[in-house]
Amino acid sequence: MTVSIGIDVGGTKILAVRIEDDEVVAQELFSTPGKDMVGSAVAAVRELWTDDVSSVGAGVAGLVRFVDGVFVWGPHVPGSNVPVREVLEREFNVPAVVDNDANAAAWAELQLGAAQGRNDVLLVTLGTGIGGAVIADGDVYRGSSFAGEWGHMHYQANGLQCDCGKRGCWETVASGPALARIGREFNALNPEGQLAQRLRQGDFTAETITRAADAGDETARGLVSQVGAAFGQGLCSLIAIFDPEMIVVGGGLGSVGESLLGPARRVAADALHGGSHRPLPPIVVAGLGPESGAIGAALLSQERLARAS
Ligand SMILES: [Zn+2]
Structure with missing residues:
Protein backbone atom coordinates (compact mmCIF):
# COMPACT_ATOMS: atom_id res chain seq x y z
CA MET A 1 0.00 0.00 0.00
CA THR A 2 1.24 3.47 -0.92
CA VAL A 3 0.32 6.22 1.54
CA SER A 4 0.51 9.82 0.35
CA ILE A 5 -0.60 13.25 1.46
CA GLY A 6 -1.84 15.83 -0.98
CA ILE A 7 -2.63 19.47 -0.30
CA ASP A 8 -4.42 22.07 -2.38
CA VAL A 9 -3.21 25.56 -1.55
CA GLY A 10 -5.63 28.36 -2.42
CA GLY A 11 -5.81 32.01 -1.49
CA THR A 12 -7.75 31.52 1.74
CA LYS A 13 -7.74 27.78 2.40
CA ILE A 14 -5.59 24.68 2.31
CA LEU A 15 -7.33 21.36 1.82
CA ALA A 16 -5.27 18.33 2.82
CA VAL A 17 -6.07 14.69 2.01
CA ARG A 18 -4.40 11.48 3.01
CA ILE A 19 -4.71 8.73 0.42
CA GLU A 20 -3.91 5.04 0.64
CA ASP A 21 -3.27 3.80 -2.90
CA ASP A 22 -6.04 5.76 -4.63
CA GLU A 23 -8.51 5.96 -1.76
CA VAL A 24 -9.06 9.07 0.34
CA VAL A 25 -8.99 7.99 3.99
CA ALA A 26 -8.81 11.38 5.71
CA GLN A 27 -9.13 15.03 4.83
CA GLU A 28 -8.94 18.34 6.61
CA LEU A 29 -9.53 21.97 5.71
CA PHE A 30 -7.33 24.75 7.09
CA SER A 31 -7.57 28.48 6.73
CA THR A 32 -4.25 30.03 5.76
CA PRO A 33 -3.15 32.56 8.32
CA GLY A 34 -1.06 35.49 7.14
CA LYS A 35 1.60 35.53 4.49
CA ASP A 36 3.57 32.38 5.32
CA MET A 37 2.19 30.12 2.61
CA VAL A 38 4.87 27.46 2.83
CA GLY A 39 4.68 27.40 6.65
CA SER A 40 0.92 26.82 6.38
CA ALA A 41 1.50 24.08 3.80
CA VAL A 42 3.97 22.28 6.09
CA ALA A 43 1.55 22.57 9.04
CA ALA A 44 -1.29 21.11 6.94
CA VAL A 45 0.79 18.10 5.86
CA ARG A 46 1.92 17.56 9.46
CA GLU A 47 -1.70 17.25 10.63
CA LEU A 48 -2.18 14.10 8.51
CA TRP A 49 1.39 12.82 8.76
CA THR A 50 2.36 9.36 9.96
CA ASP A 51 5.68 7.61 9.42
CA ASP A 52 4.32 5.34 6.68
CA VAL A 53 3.69 8.27 4.31
CA SER A 54 5.94 7.80 1.30
CA SER A 55 5.29 10.94 -0.76
CA VAL A 56 3.76 14.41 -0.54
CA GLY A 57 2.17 16.49 -3.27
CA ALA A 58 1.00 20.09 -3.36
CA GLY A 59 -1.17 21.88 -5.89
CA VAL A 60 -0.88 25.65 -5.64
CA ALA A 61 -3.11 28.25 -7.28
CA GLY A 62 -0.93 30.33 -9.57
CA LEU A 63 2.19 29.98 -11.67
CA VAL A 64 4.18 26.96 -10.51
CA ARG A 65 7.40 25.64 -12.04
CA PHE A 66 6.85 21.89 -11.87
CA VAL A 67 10.42 20.92 -12.68
CA ASP A 68 11.77 22.25 -9.36
CA GLY A 69 8.50 22.80 -7.50
CA VAL A 70 8.84 26.56 -7.12
CA PHE A 71 5.72 28.68 -6.68
CA VAL A 72 6.60 31.59 -8.95
CA TRP A 73 3.65 33.95 -8.49
CA GLY A 74 -0.10 34.10 -8.23
CA PRO A 75 -2.64 36.87 -7.70
CA HIS A 76 -4.32 35.11 -4.76
CA VAL A 77 -1.54 33.27 -2.90
CA PRO A 78 1.09 35.25 -0.98
CA GLY A 79 4.78 35.12 -1.86
CA SER A 80 6.81 34.74 -5.03
CA ASN A 81 9.59 32.34 -6.03
CA VAL A 82 8.86 30.16 -2.99
CA PRO A 83 10.79 26.82 -3.11
CA VAL A 84 7.82 24.77 -1.87
CA ARG A 85 9.12 21.38 -2.99
CA GLU A 86 12.52 21.90 -1.39
CA VAL A 87 10.91 22.89 1.92
CA LEU A 88 8.49 19.91 1.90
CA GLU A 89 11.30 17.45 1.12
CA ARG A 90 13.49 18.90 3.85
CA GLU A 91 10.70 18.87 6.45
CA PHE A 92 9.35 15.37 5.71
CA ASN A 93 12.27 13.60 4.08
CA VAL A 94 10.14 11.97 1.35
CA PRO A 95 9.84 12.80 -2.37
CA ALA A 96 7.50 15.72 -3.04
CA VAL A 97 5.93 17.26 -6.13
CA VAL A 98 4.50 20.74 -6.47
CA ASP A 99 2.29 21.64 -9.40
CA ASN A 100 -0.36 24.13 -10.42
CA ASP A 101 -3.64 23.31 -8.68
CA ALA A 102 -5.56 22.81 -11.94
CA ASN A 103 -2.88 20.43 -13.26
CA ALA A 104 -3.28 18.40 -10.09
CA ALA A 105 -7.09 18.42 -10.42
CA ALA A 106 -6.87 17.34 -14.07
CA TRP A 107 -4.61 14.45 -13.09
CA ALA A 108 -7.16 13.34 -10.50
CA GLU A 109 -10.01 13.56 -13.05
CA LEU A 110 -7.95 11.46 -15.45
CA GLN A 111 -7.16 8.79 -12.87
CA LEU A 112 -10.38 8.66 -10.86
CA GLY A 113 -12.94 11.11 -12.24
CA ALA A 114 -14.85 12.08 -15.37
CA ALA A 115 -11.89 11.65 -17.75
CA ALA A 286 -16.05 17.15 -13.17
CA GLY A 287 -16.49 13.78 -11.47
CA LEU A 288 -14.63 14.67 -8.29
CA GLY A 289 -15.59 17.45 -5.92
CA PRO A 290 -13.50 20.26 -4.46
CA GLU A 291 -10.98 17.66 -3.21
CA SER A 292 -9.76 16.96 -6.76
CA GLY A 293 -6.70 19.25 -6.51
CA ALA A 294 -5.48 17.69 -3.27
CA ILE A 295 -6.18 14.15 -4.51
CA GLY A 296 -4.39 14.87 -7.78
CA ALA A 297 -1.38 16.32 -5.96
CA ALA A 298 -1.10 13.13 -3.88
CA LEU A 299 -1.46 10.96 -7.01
CA LEU A 300 1.19 13.00 -8.84
CA SER A 301 3.56 12.39 -5.92
CA GLN A 302 2.87 8.65 -6.18
CA GLU A 303 3.57 8.87 -9.90
CA ARG A 304 6.93 10.47 -9.15
CA LEU A 305 7.74 7.66 -6.72
CA ALA A 306 6.78 5.04 -9.30
CA ARG A 307 8.91 6.68 -11.98
CA ALA A 308 11.89 6.89 -9.63
CA SER A 309 11.74 3.21 -8.68
ZN1 LIG B 1 -6.55 38.47 -16.63
Whole structure:
Protein backbone atom coordinates (compact mmCIF):
# COMPACT_ATOMS: atom_id res chain seq x y z
CA MET A 1 0.00 0.00 0.00
CA THR A 2 1.24 3.47 -0.92
CA VAL A 3 0.32 6.22 1.54
CA SER A 4 0.51 9.82 0.35
CA ILE A 5 -0.60 13.25 1.46
CA GLY A 6 -1.84 15.83 -0.98
CA ILE A 7 -2.63 19.47 -0.30
CA ASP A 8 -4.42 22.07 -2.38
CA VAL A 9 -3.21 25.56 -1.55
CA GLY A 10 -5.63 28.36 -2.42
CA GLY A 11 -5.81 32.01 -1.49
CA THR A 12 -7.75 31.52 1.74
CA LYS A 13 -7.74 27.78 2.40
CA ILE A 14 -5.59 24.68 2.31
CA LEU A 15 -7.33 21.36 1.82
CA ALA A 16 -5.27 18.33 2.82
CA VAL A 17 -6.07 14.69 2.01
CA ARG A 18 -4.40 11.48 3.01
CA ILE A 19 -4.71 8.73 0.42
CA GLU A 20 -3.91 5.04 0.64
CA ASP A 21 -3.27 3.80 -2.90
CA ASP A 22 -6.04 5.76 -4.63
CA GLU A 23 -8.51 5.96 -1.76
CA VAL A 24 -9.06 9.07 0.34
CA VAL A 25 -8.99 7.99 3.99
CA ALA A 26 -8.81 11.38 5.71
CA GLN A 27 -9.13 15.03 4.83
CA GLU A 28 -8.94 18.34 6.61
CA LEU A 29 -9.53 21.97 5.71
CA PHE A 30 -7.33 24.75 7.09
CA SER A 31 -7.57 28.48 6.73
CA THR A 32 -4.25 30.03 5.76
CA PRO A 33 -3.15 32.56 8.32
CA GLY A 34 -1.06 35.49 7.14
CA LYS A 35 1.60 35.53 4.49
CA ASP A 36 3.57 32.38 5.32
CA MET A 37 2.19 30.12 2.61
CA VAL A 38 4.87 27.46 2.83
CA GLY A 39 4.68 27.40 6.65
CA SER A 40 0.92 26.82 6.38
CA ALA A 41 1.50 24.08 3.80
CA VAL A 42 3.97 22.28 6.09
CA ALA A 43 1.55 22.57 9.04
CA ALA A 44 -1.29 21.11 6.94
CA VAL A 45 0.79 18.10 5.86
CA ARG A 46 1.92 17.56 9.46
CA GLU A 47 -1.70 17.25 10.63
CA LEU A 48 -2.18 14.10 8.51
CA TRP A 49 1.39 12.82 8.76
CA THR A 50 2.36 9.36 9.96
CA ASP A 51 5.68 7.61 9.42
CA ASP A 52 4.32 5.34 6.68
CA VAL A 53 3.69 8.27 4.31
CA SER A 54 5.94 7.80 1.30
CA SER A 55 5.29 10.94 -0.76
CA VAL A 56 3.76 14.41 -0.54
CA GLY A 57 2.17 16.49 -3.27
CA ALA A 58 1.00 20.09 -3.36
CA GLY A 59 -1.17 21.88 -5.89
CA VAL A 60 -0.88 25.65 -5.64
CA ALA A 61 -3.11 28.25 -7.28
CA GLY A 62 -0.93 30.33 -9.57
CA LEU A 63 2.19 29.98 -11.67
CA VAL A 64 4.18 26.96 -10.51
CA ARG A 65 7.40 25.64 -12.04
CA PHE A 66 6.85 21.89 -11.87
CA VAL A 67 10.42 20.92 -12.68
CA ASP A 68 11.77 22.25 -9.36
CA GLY A 69 8.50 22.80 -7.50
CA VAL A 70 8.84 26.56 -7.12
CA PHE A 71 5.72 28.68 -6.68
CA VAL A 72 6.60 31.59 -8.95
CA TRP A 73 3.65 33.95 -8.49
CA GLY A 74 -0.10 34.10 -8.23
CA PRO A 75 -2.64 36.87 -7.70
CA HIS A 76 -4.32 35.11 -4.76
CA VAL A 77 -1.54 33.27 -2.90
CA PRO A 78 1.09 35.25 -0.98
CA GLY A 79 4.78 35.12 -1.86
CA SER A 80 6.81 34.74 -5.03
CA ASN A 81 9.59 32.34 -6.03
CA VAL A 82 8.86 30.16 -2.99
CA PRO A 83 10.79 26.82 -3.11
CA VAL A 84 7.82 24.77 -1.87
CA ARG A 85 9.12 21.38 -2.99
CA GLU A 86 12.52 21.90 -1.39
CA VAL A 87 10.91 22.89 1.92
CA LEU A 88 8.49 19.91 1.90
CA GLU A 89 11.30 17.45 1.12
CA ARG A 90 13.49 18.90 3.85
CA GLU A 91 10.70 18.87 6.45
CA PHE A 92 9.35 15.37 5.71
CA ASN A 93 12.27 13.60 4.08
CA VAL A 94 10.14 11.97 1.35
CA PRO A 95 9.84 12.80 -2.37
CA ALA A 96 7.50 15.72 -3.04
CA VAL A 97 5.93 17.26 -6.13
CA VAL A 98 4.50 20.74 -6.47
CA ASP A 99 2.29 21.64 -9.40
CA ASN A 100 -0.36 24.13 -10.42
CA ASP A 101 -3.64 23.31 -8.68
CA ALA A 102 -5.56 22.81 -11.94
CA ASN A 103 -2.88 20.43 -13.26
CA ALA A 104 -3.28 18.40 -10.09
CA ALA A 105 -7.09 18.42 -10.42
CA ALA A 106 -6.87 17.34 -14.07
CA TRP A 107 -4.61 14.45 -13.09
CA ALA A 108 -7.16 13.34 -10.50
CA GLU A 109 -10.01 13.56 -13.05
CA LEU A 110 -7.95 11.46 -15.45
CA GLN A 111 -7.16 8.79 -12.87
CA LEU A 112 -10.38 8.66 -10.86
CA GLY A 113 -12.94 11.11 -12.24
CA ALA A 114 -14.85 12.08 -15.37
CA ALA A 115 -11.89 11.65 -17.75
CA GLN A 116 -10.95 8.06 -16.88
CA GLY A 117 -9.83 6.15 -19.95
CA ARG A 118 -9.26 9.32 -22.02
CA ASN A 119 -5.98 10.60 -23.43
CA ASP A 120 -6.57 14.16 -24.61
CA VAL A 121 -8.61 16.20 -22.20
CA LEU A 122 -8.95 19.80 -21.10
CA LEU A 123 -9.92 20.66 -17.55
CA VAL A 124 -11.52 24.09 -17.31
CA THR A 125 -12.29 25.33 -13.81
CA LEU A 126 -14.95 28.00 -13.53
CA GLY A 127 -15.14 29.82 -10.21
CA THR A 128 -13.65 33.10 -9.02
CA GLY A 129 -11.79 33.02 -12.32
CA ILE A 130 -11.09 30.46 -15.02
CA GLY A 131 -8.23 28.03 -14.56
CA GLY A 132 -7.30 25.02 -16.52
CA ALA A 133 -5.04 22.20 -17.47
CA VAL A 134 -4.16 20.21 -20.53
CA ILE A 135 -3.92 16.43 -20.61
CA ALA A 136 -2.15 15.52 -23.85
CA ASP A 137 -1.44 11.93 -24.79
CA GLY A 138 -2.29 10.77 -21.26
CA ASP A 139 0.06 13.15 -19.46
CA VAL A 140 -0.11 16.68 -18.08
CA TYR A 141 1.09 19.13 -20.71
CA ARG A 142 2.71 22.14 -19.00
CA GLY A 143 4.22 24.01 -21.94
CA SER A 144 7.53 25.48 -20.83
CA SER A 145 5.92 25.76 -17.36
CA PHE A 146 2.60 27.59 -17.19
CA ALA A 147 0.23 26.20 -19.86
CA GLY A 148 -3.52 26.36 -19.27
CA GLU A 149 -3.92 29.91 -17.89
CA TRP A 150 -6.68 30.55 -20.40
CA GLY A 151 -8.78 32.58 -18.00
CA HIS A 152 -6.43 35.36 -19.17
CA MET A 153 -6.89 34.61 -22.85
CA HIS A 154 -7.62 37.95 -24.52
CA TYR A 155 -11.36 38.01 -25.11
CA GLN A 156 -12.34 41.63 -25.66
CA ALA A 157 -10.40 44.71 -26.80
CA ASN A 158 -10.62 47.47 -24.16
CA GLY A 159 -12.66 45.08 -22.03
CA LEU A 160 -13.20 44.99 -18.30
CA GLN A 161 -10.39 45.17 -15.77
CA CYS A 162 -9.18 41.72 -14.72
CA ASP A 163 -7.71 40.70 -11.33
CA CYS A 164 -4.44 40.00 -13.17
CA GLY A 165 -4.04 43.69 -13.97
CA LYS A 166 -4.84 43.39 -17.70
CA ARG A 167 -8.08 44.16 -19.51
CA GLY A 168 -10.55 42.05 -21.43
CA CYS A 169 -9.52 38.60 -20.18
CA TRP A 170 -12.01 35.73 -20.73
CA GLU A 171 -12.67 35.40 -16.98
CA THR A 172 -13.93 39.00 -16.76
CA VAL A 173 -17.07 37.83 -18.61
CA ALA A 174 -17.26 34.18 -17.56
CA SER A 175 -16.79 33.59 -13.81
CA GLY A 176 -18.61 33.88 -10.51
CA PRO A 177 -17.77 37.59 -10.15
CA ALA A 178 -18.93 38.19 -13.76
CA LEU A 179 -22.30 36.60 -12.96
CA ALA A 180 -22.61 38.72 -9.81
CA ARG A 181 -21.74 41.85 -11.79
CA ILE A 182 -24.34 41.32 -14.52
CA GLY A 183 -26.86 40.51 -11.78
CA ARG A 184 -26.16 43.87 -10.12
CA GLU A 185 -26.32 45.66 -13.49
CA PHE A 186 -29.62 44.02 -14.33
CA ASN A 187 -30.96 44.92 -10.91
CA ALA A 188 -29.95 48.57 -11.32
CA LEU A 189 -32.09 48.71 -14.46
CA ASN A 190 -34.98 46.69 -12.98
CA PRO A 191 -35.05 47.54 -9.28
CA GLU A 192 -38.67 46.44 -8.96
CA GLY A 193 -38.18 43.23 -10.94
CA GLN A 194 -38.92 39.76 -9.64
CA LEU A 195 -35.27 38.91 -9.20
CA ALA A 196 -34.68 42.02 -7.08
CA GLN A 197 -37.64 41.03 -4.94
CA ARG A 198 -36.42 37.48 -4.62
CA LEU A 199 -32.92 38.49 -3.62
CA ARG A 200 -32.35 41.00 -0.93
CA GLN A 201 -30.98 44.31 -2.14
CA GLY A 202 -27.25 43.97 -2.59
CA ASP A 203 -27.31 40.19 -2.34
CA PHE A 204 -26.32 39.61 -5.94
CA THR A 205 -23.65 36.97 -5.68
CA ALA A 206 -23.00 34.14 -8.12
CA GLU A 207 -24.36 31.75 -5.51
CA THR A 208 -27.64 33.56 -4.87
CA ILE A 209 -28.25 34.02 -8.61
CA THR A 210 -27.57 30.35 -9.45
CA ARG A 211 -29.79 29.31 -6.56
CA ALA A 212 -32.60 31.52 -7.89
CA ALA A 213 -32.05 30.03 -11.36
CA ASP A 214 -32.32 26.51 -9.92
CA ALA A 215 -35.56 27.55 -8.22
CA GLY A 216 -36.96 28.48 -11.64
CA ASP A 217 -36.51 32.27 -11.67
CA GLU A 218 -36.52 33.14 -15.39
CA THR A 219 -34.41 36.30 -15.01
CA ALA A 220 -31.78 34.46 -13.02
CA ARG A 221 -31.78 31.69 -15.62
CA GLY A 222 -31.19 34.31 -18.29
CA LEU A 223 -28.20 35.72 -16.41
CA VAL A 224 -26.67 32.26 -15.89
CA SER A 225 -27.28 31.54 -19.54
CA GLN A 226 -25.51 34.77 -20.54
CA VAL A 227 -22.41 33.76 -18.58
CA GLY A 228 -22.72 30.25 -20.04
CA ALA A 229 -22.70 31.73 -23.54
CA ALA A 230 -19.52 33.72 -22.83
CA PHE A 231 -18.01 30.55 -21.38
CA GLY A 232 -18.93 28.58 -24.53
CA GLN A 233 -17.41 31.26 -26.74
CA GLY A 234 -14.03 30.77 -25.07
CA LEU A 235 -14.37 26.96 -25.02
CA CYS A 236 -14.80 27.13 -28.78
CA SER A 237 -11.34 28.71 -29.09
CA LEU A 238 -9.85 26.02 -26.86
CA ILE A 239 -11.44 23.29 -29.00
CA ALA A 240 -10.02 24.90 -32.15
CA ILE A 241 -6.53 24.87 -30.59
CA PHE A 242 -6.44 21.52 -28.76
CA ASP A 243 -9.16 19.37 -30.37
CA PRO A 244 -9.71 17.52 -27.07
CA GLU A 245 -11.66 14.26 -26.73
CA MET A 246 -13.48 15.77 -23.78
CA ILE A 247 -13.72 18.98 -21.76
CA VAL A 248 -14.18 18.52 -18.01
CA VAL A 249 -15.63 21.56 -16.26
CA GLY A 250 -14.81 21.98 -12.57
CA GLY A 251 -14.96 24.79 -10.03
CA GLY A 252 -17.85 26.16 -7.98
CA LEU A 253 -19.71 27.76 -10.88
CA GLY A 254 -18.89 24.83 -13.18
CA SER A 255 -20.78 22.49 -10.87
CA VAL A 256 -24.00 24.42 -11.58
CA GLY A 257 -24.47 22.06 -14.50
CA GLU A 258 -26.97 22.25 -17.35
CA SER A 259 -28.33 25.77 -16.83
CA LEU A 260 -24.80 26.99 -17.60
CA LEU A 261 -23.32 24.20 -19.71
CA GLY A 262 -26.35 23.94 -22.02
CA PRO A 263 -25.91 27.50 -23.37
CA ALA A 264 -22.11 27.00 -23.39
CA ARG A 265 -22.47 23.90 -25.61
CA ARG A 266 -24.89 25.63 -27.97
CA VAL A 267 -22.61 28.64 -28.45
CA ALA A 268 -19.49 26.48 -28.80
CA ALA A 269 -21.21 24.27 -31.39
CA ASP A 270 -22.40 27.29 -33.39
CA ALA A 271 -19.02 29.01 -33.37
CA LEU A 272 -16.83 25.94 -33.87
CA HIS A 273 -14.56 25.95 -36.90
CA GLY A 274 -15.81 23.25 -39.30
CA GLY A 275 -18.67 22.64 -36.89
CA SER A 276 -20.92 20.91 -39.44
CA HIS A 277 -18.16 18.37 -40.22
CA ARG A 278 -17.01 17.45 -36.72
CA PRO A 279 -18.73 16.61 -33.45
CA LEU A 280 -18.46 18.92 -30.47
CA PRO A 281 -16.44 17.07 -27.82
CA PRO A 282 -18.42 16.16 -24.69
CA ILE A 283 -18.42 19.06 -22.21
CA VAL A 284 -19.09 17.47 -18.82
CA VAL A 285 -19.09 18.38 -15.14
CA ALA A 286 -16.05 17.15 -13.17
CA GLY A 287 -16.49 13.78 -11.47
CA LEU A 288 -14.63 14.67 -8.29
CA GLY A 289 -15.59 17.45 -5.92
CA PRO A 290 -13.50 20.26 -4.46
CA GLU A 291 -10.98 17.66 -3.21
CA SER A 292 -9.76 16.96 -6.76
CA GLY A 293 -6.70 19.25 -6.51
CA ALA A 294 -5.48 17.69 -3.27
CA ILE A 295 -6.18 14.15 -4.51
CA GLY A 296 -4.39 14.87 -7.78
CA ALA A 297 -1.38 16.32 -5.96
CA ALA A 298 -1.10 13.13 -3.88
CA LEU A 299 -1.46 10.96 -7.01
CA LEU A 300 1.19 13.00 -8.84
CA SER A 301 3.56 12.39 -5.92
CA GLN A 302 2.87 8.65 -6.18
CA GLU A 303 3.57 8.87 -9.90
CA ARG A 304 6.93 10.47 -9.15
CA LEU A 305 7.74 7.66 -6.72
CA ALA A 306 6.78 5.04 -9.30
CA ARG A 307 8.91 6.68 -11.98
CA ALA A 308 11.89 6.89 -9.63
CA SER A 309 11.74 3.21 -8.68
ZN1 LIG B 1 -6.55 38.47 -16.63
